[in-house]
Amino acid sequence: MGGKYIVLLLVPVFFLAPLTANPALTTTTTCHRQIRVLKATLSPQDSSNMELFFFISSGSSSSSKKGVHANGKTDGKVVEAAAGDGPVLVELFSSQGCATSPAAELLLSRLGRGNFQLDTPFIVLAYHVDYWDYMGWKDPYGSSLSTVRQKAYVEALRLDTMFTPQVVVQGRAQCVGNDEDTLLSTISSAPRFPAPSFQANFQRPTSESLQVTLTGALRSKVDNNGVNVMVALYENGLVNDCPAGENRGKVLSNDFVVRKLEKLCTVKDISTKKTVSGTATFTLWDGFNSDRCALAVFVQNSSHQILGSQKFELPNDL
Structure with a gap:
C-alpha cells in the first residue's frame, strides 16, 4: 500500500514536562491553551512514508491577549x-x-x-x-x-x-x-x-x-x-x-x-x-x-x- 497518509489525533494532556524535551516538538505561546505539534515519520513494511501528527491540548482556554482559543423537485x-x-x-x-x-x-x-x-x-x-x-x-x-x-x-x-x-x-x-x-x-x-x-x-x-x-x-x-x-x-x-x-x-x-x-x-x-x-x-x-x-x-x-x-x-x- 503506497502513498502518504495523514492521521490526526486529538489527545488531552495533563502533564507536559516529558514532552517538551522532545526536539521534534514545537510549541507556540499565542494563547494559554497551547497546541503542540509532534511530527513523526514511520516506515511501514512496504517502505512508503507515513506522517503522524499529534495535536495535543492542555491548560486553560482563555487567551492572555485577544482571546485566542487554541484548536419534491422544482424548476431550475x-x-x-x-x-x-x-x-x-x-x-x-x-x-x-x-x-x-x-x-x-x-x-x-x-x-x-x-x-x-x-x-x-x-x-x-x-x-x-x-x-x-x-x-x-x-x-x-x-x-x-x-x-x-x-x-x-x-x-x-x-x-x-x-x-x-x-x-x-x-x-x-x-x-x-x-x-x-x-x-x-x-x-x-x-x-x-x-x-x-x-x-x-x-x-x-x-x-x-x-x-x-x-x-x-x-x-x-x-x-x-x-x-x-x-x-x-x-x-x-x-x-x-x-x-x-x-x-x-x-x-x-x-x-x-x-x-x-x-x-x-x-x-x-x-x-x-x-x-x-x-x-x-x-x-x-x-x-x-x-x-x-x-x-x-x-x-x-x-x-x-x-x-x-x-x-x-x-x-x-x-
Whole structure:
C-alpha cells in the first residue's frame, strides 16, 4: 500500500514536562491553551512514508491577549451575480466549544451587516471545527472537514499551531478572529482578483438535495498547476442554547456557517475568457430554509491562495 497518509489525533494532556524535551516538538505561546505539534515519520513494511501528527491540548482556554482559543423537485432557477473587481474571501475558523469564539462570531456578523466602513468588498465564511468537542459541548455545526481545511492553512502559512478563533484572508494572511483592528486592516490590504462571471442554475432534484450548475469564466489566467473551483453553501441566523462546556449558559448566535463545501471542478491551463462549467450537489439538513442561505464560489490554487470569489443569494422559492 503506497502513498502518504495523514492521521490526526486529538489527545488531552495533563502533564507536559516529558514532552517538551522532545526536539521534534514545537510549541507556540499565542494563547494559554497551547497546541503542540509532534511530527513523526514511520516506515511501514512496504517502505512508503507515513506522517503522524499529534495535536495535543492542555491548560486553560482563555487567551492572555485577544482571546485566542487554541484548536419534491422544482424548476431550475437561474441567478447571475455581477462581475467586476472580486471580493476578498474572509474565512473564520470557530467552535461553540471555545470560550473566545463568540466574540469573533459577533465581530464577523457585524462585518457582514456592514457595521464597518470598508472600501473593500468581501465574502465571509465561518467553518466550525470539531477538535474542541471533547471539552463538554459538541458543536452542532462542527465538522472534521473544517478541521482538515484549517490544518491545510496552518501548513500553507507555516504556522506552529491551530487555534480558534482564527481568520484567514484570501488564503494568504491570518489573524486572531476577535482582533478587530488587525482583521479590518488585513482585509483592506489583501490582494484582489477579478470576480468569476458565473451564472448559477439552482434545482431541487429531491426534497433532501440542492443542485447548482455554474457556467462562466474564471476571469483569471490559470497555468498548468491548476486551480480548484469550490462551492460553499452557508447559513445565517443560527441561534442555540449552550448548556455545557466553556460557553455554558450562553445563547450562541452564528452567521455565515458553512454547512456544505463541494469542489465544482479542477481547471488547468486556460485563458481568462474560457468558459468553465460544473455541477455541485448538496445533501440538505433538517430545517433547511433557502431564505437563510447563500452560496459562495471561490477559486483556490495548490498553495491555498484565493484567486477570485463570487456570491449568490438563493432563490426565495427554491
